[in-house]
Amino acid sequence: AQSVTQLDSQVPVFEEAPVELRCNYSSSVSVYLFWYVQYPNQGLQLLLKYLSGSTLVESINGFEAEFNKSQTSFHLRKPSVHISDTAEYFCAVSNTGFQKLVFGTGTRLLVSP
């Protein structure tokens, strides 16, 4: 069975500071990895994904994540956060070829001025 662990339930950070949200997964088969963001009273939006190829993936708004197979990790980073990045972030995994997503428990990113 697959599982995803997000080690931090909440990460407070000041605006323009760097941030890392940690994600570890377990799976016995090949997986796809995802980061989703959820703003208050909204659904989930895909932030970035790893399917294959380059282990470093980037989003259009400055986030990046690196797939590390040996450490079974997919940590999310941003070098300089904005107030508008305040949201809950979910790491997720799916078996290749399947639509079922297994989510972590989420990390609430709180950006203050």
Next chain:
Amino acid sequence: KAGVTQTPRYLIKTRGQQVTLSCSPISGHRSVSWYQQTPGQGLQFLFEYFSETQRNKGNFPGRFSGRQFSNSRSEMNVSTLELGDSALYLCASSLVASGAGYNEQFFGPGTRLTVL
């Protein structure tokens, strides 16, 4: 292109009642998946439908059921509601179903169900 829509957005029911939630996928999308989001259990997969057939099912009791219509719209039903069914129910659509490689899932805003 319109996104995934879910109706109603908010719902209040009492224990023992049943409820039906609706999801309209993005035009052209044929796969619909449902997830339950609660503070205690987080996001959990309920089931996936494709071409009116349930393709995958999560670990939920039989009180949770769903269906998909020929126009790909989907409904989920919860019978004999319990307090623990209070949650945000999210629907996601994608072009095709499991077994066809990666297909991005697009999520709707959810239906918030409160059971009193």
